[in-house]
Amino acid sequence: MLKLPIFMDYHSTTPVDPRVLEAMLPYFTQKFGNAASKNHSFGWEAEEAVNKAREQVAQLISCHPKEVVFTSGATESDNLALKGVASMYREKGNHIITAVTEHKAILDTAKRLEKEGFKVTYLPVKPDGLIDLELLKSSITDQTILISIMMANNEIGVIQPIAEIGQIAKERGILFHTDAAQAVGKIPVNVEAMGIDLMSFSGHKMYGPKGIGGLYVRRKNPRVRLLPMMDGGGHERGMRSGTLNVPMIVGLGEACEISGKEMIQEGLRLTQMRKKLQDHIMGELDEVYLNGHPENRLPQNLNMSFAYVEGESLLMGLKEIALSSGSACTTATLEPSYVLRALGVGSDLAHSSLRFGLGRFTTDEEIEYVGKKVVEAVNRLREMSPLYEMAKEGIDLKSVQWTEH
Amino acid sequence: MSYSKKVIDHYNNPRNMGSLDKADKEVGTGVVGAPECGDVMKLQLKISGGIIEDARFKTFGCGSAIASSSLATEWVKGKTLDEAFQIKNTEIVNELSLPPVKIHCSVLAEDAIKAAIADYKKKNDIA
Numbered sequence: 001m002l003k004l005p006i007f008m009d010y011h012s013t014t015p016v017d018p019r020v021l022e023a024m025l026p027y028f029t030q031k032f033g034n035a036a037s038k039n040h041s042f043g044w045e046a047e048e049a050v051n052k053a054r055e056q057v058a059q060l061i062s063c064h065p066k067e068v069v070f071t072s073g074a075t076e077s078d079n080l081a082l083k084g085v086a087s088m089y090r091e092k093g094n095h096i097i098t099a100v101t102e103h104k105a106i107l108d109t110a111k112r113l114e115k116e117g118f119k120v121t122y123l124p125v126k127p128d129g130l131i132d133l134e135l136l137k138s139s140i141t142d143q144t145i146l147i148s149i150m151m152a153n154n155e156i157g158v159i160q161p162i163a164e165i166g167q168i169a170k171e172r173g174i175l176f177h178t179d180a181a182q183a184v185g186k187i188p189v190n191v192e193a194m195g196i197d198l199m200s201f202s203g204h205k206m207y208g209p210k211g212i213g214g215l216y217v218r219r220k221n222p223r224v225r226l227l228p229m230m231d232g233g234g235h236e237r238g239m240r241s242g243t244l245n246v247p248m249i250v251g252l253g254e255a256c257e258i259s260g261k262e263m264i265q266e267g268l269r270l271t272q273m274r275k276k277l278q279d280h281i282m283g284e285l286d287e288v289y290l291n292g293h294p295e296n297r298l299p300q301n302l303n304m305s306f307a308y309v310e311g312e313s314l315l316m317g318l319k320e321i322a323l324s325s326g327s328a329c330t331t332a333t334l335e336p337s338y339v340l341r342a343l344g345v346g347s348d349l350a351h352s353s354l355r356f357g358l359g360r361f362t363t364d365e366e367i368e369y370v371g372k373k374v375v376e377a378v379n380r381l382r383e384m385s386p387l388y389e390m391a392k393e394g395i396d397l398k399s400v401q402w403t404e405h
Numbered sequence: 406m407s408y409s410k411k412v413i414d415h416y417n418n419p420r421n422m423g424s425l426d427k428a429d430k431e432v433g434t435g436v437v438g439a440p441e442c443g444d445v446m447k448l449q450l451k452i453s454g455g456i457i458e459d460a461r462f463k464t465f466g467c468g469s470a471i472a473s474s475s476l477a478t479e480w481v482k483g484k485t486l487d488e489a490f491q492i493k494n495t496e497i498v499n500e501l502s503l504p505p506v507k508i509h510c511s512v513l514a515e516d517a518i519k520a521a522i523a524d525y526k527k528k529n530d531i532a
Contacts, residue, residue: 310443312467316408316416327443327467336443348440384422384471386447386463387440402439403516 002365004320010300010359011154011182012324016251017207017360023254024209027247035244036233046246053253060256061199062190063216069236070249073213074181077200078105078148080215080240081177084226085146085198086113089175093143099123099131099160100342102150106179110148119143127344128293129158137168146175151183151199155326155339155355156292157301159187166195175224181205181213185259186298187267191216197224203248207360208255212248215239262360270299270358273367277356278302280371285378291340291353302356305340305349308388309381314354317377321370326353348387348397408468409502415472420479423461425449433525437516444470444510448517450481450489452525457481457489462517469507473497473514486522 007015027049035050037043054065071077086096098110100122110120121139123131131149140147147169152159162178169176177198183189184199185206191199202213217239218224232241282288287307303326306314311327326337327350336350345353356370382388387397408416424447425432431451438445444466451459460478464471476497481489497503497511526532 308465310466310470313416313471316413316468346441347443351440351443384419384463385465386436386445387465389424389447389463397440402441402445403437 002363002369006321006366006370008356008358008362008366008370009322009324010357010362011157011205011355012357013204013210014207014359015361016204016209017255017258019258020208020251020254024247024251027250031246033246035246036235046244049246049250050244053249053256056253056257056260057214060189060260061184061201061216062192064219066237067191067216067219069215069217069239070244070252071213071215071240072211073204074103074179074200074202075105077202077213077215078103078179079109080226080229081198081200082106082109082113082146082148083229084239085175085177085224086116086118087227088225089145093141093145095119095121095141095143096146096148097121097123097136097139097144098148099125099150101125101129101153101155101339102148103154103179103181106148106150123149125342128296129153129156129291129339129343130293130296131160131165133161133164133168136165140168140172140174144172144174146177148177148179151178151180151189152187152298152301153292153339154182155324155337156303156343157182157298158292159183159296159298162196163194169197170195175222182298185256185263186300188263191218197222203252203255206255206259209248209251212245212252214252266360267299270362273358273362273364274299274302274356276364277358277367277371278304280368281374284375288378289345289349291343291345300358302358303340303353304356305345305353306378307349307352308385308391309378310351311353313381314352314374314377317380318370318373321373324355324357326355327351408472411501412468412472412503415475415501416468419462419471419475421459421461421475421482422463424463425451425459425461430528431525433521433523433528435517435520435522435524437520438466438470438513440465443467444513446470446474446513446517448474448477448514448521450518450521450525452486455485457484457486466510466513467507469501469503469510470513472501473503473510474517476500477514477518481518486525489518490522492518 033042033046035046058065181202184201197218199216204210289305291303311325340350462474464474494511494515
């Protein structure tokens with residue numbers, strides 16, 4: 001049976017998998033020890049749980065458990081990676097390369113570093129959302145100390161050529177960080193094969209709890225050093241002090257193990273569902289545009305623009321469905337999505353976009369219902385849209401003298 | 406964005422949605438806004454003997470923009486041109502309980518009324 005409302009915003013967050021919750025529960029009330037207590041069984045028990053979780057994470061991303069630094073989430077990991085590397089390697093150089101479609105946790109951190117005297121190159125992206133590797137190569141200078149390119153985009157789901165970027169960085173002796181918050185647990189990630197030196201990830205994007213995440217920090221070839229942002233007890237190899245959040249860490253570990261086991265099947269299932277949704281909508285509506293590369297994208301992601309209707313009013317018509325829009329009206333800044341704008345999508349179409357985020361608990365019934373409702377809502381709003389009417393009359397909307405406001 | 410009941414009602418049951426014949430001399434058409442800004446309103450007034458007999462709107466925009474223009478068509482009907490010209494965006498804001506970030510929608514509705522009146526006057530050589 002179809003249950004409303006439907007959650008189709010899995011890029012924003014995910015529910016905790018019941019199996020994850022079950023693994024966590026004993027660590028709140030019975031096994032509550034401090035993992036840093038070395039002198040009694042409560043501490044040992046907690047430490048053992050943390051070690052197990054560290055192994056579960058390491059297994060998923062193919063690294064050594066000691067290379068996992070637990071943090072509060074991907075935002076903290078991004079801050080620690082960029083600021084930590086920038087401060088530690090300042091003598092070596094002052095140049096960082098990233099991309100315009102990165103998450104704000106990268107962009108705003110990069111801007112702060114610029115204020116502190118670093119130079120940052122923000123690579124543009126091609127219309128499919130991918131960066132140009134030749135442009136990346138030519139942007140490298142002898143001052144470049146870090147390249148930070150996200151693995152999968154949170155709005156349009158496109159997956160960057162991470163292994164190629166890793167190789168370019170390696171050849172030039174530059175550290176490579178990737179924000180993989182949307183990718184870890186969804187697609188196969190191997191930090192060795194991909195040449196990644198630092199990688200941010202987050203628990204609540206992969207059916208783990210909120211407030212926990214991690215930063216992978218390479219130990220060998222090369223050994224990456226970071227200046228910590230948090231000083232204190234020297235936890236996490238001195239890179240992130242603070243008592244370990246044991247229940248959350250246990251949850252993150254469990255979430256990683258489940259994702260690792262089910263990823264391939266889940267990915268295939270969700271790719272099929274996404275294709276069904278896309279075909280349904282595109283089959284019944286004209287002037288619908290897919291945003292982002294058609295194949296190089298997360299199985300979970302569908303992002304489309306519906307010409308002549310505005311995203312926020314579209315969401316209002318889909319009130320039983322939790323979705324996101326690139327429309328300005330859904331943000332505090334009144335600017336349409338900077339990610340879509342970076343692809344060269346016009347402001348009008350950026351205002352008209354919807355992001356569908358599919359996930360572990362999405363059902364075929366939901367996909368069918370959402371497709372049907374989207375078609376209905378778009379048709380209704382197009383009836384109401386002066387732009388649609390003008391377009392149907394054959395008026396070129398680009399030639400109209402609009403009154404900007 | 407959580408909307409007032411009135412905005413939601415106008416969104417679900419828009420009043421006077423549609424078009425009038427823009428070639429008709431008795432019809433004044435105002436189109437304001439820009440697709441790049443995320444809202445465009447078209448407001449049409451059918452005027453007879455100085456009185457607004459009928460009104461229609463079509464709006465591309467958020468829920469507040471749709472509600473503002475829907476409300477405007479309700480308010481202008483039966484009014485003289487001068488009376489319709491006096492409608493202030495602040496009245497729309499109050500009626501619909503629009504939050505500060507949505508005030509521009511009400512401004513657009515006021516502009517649309519004025520643009521439609523201006524179009525009618527221009528068509529009929531009324532100064």
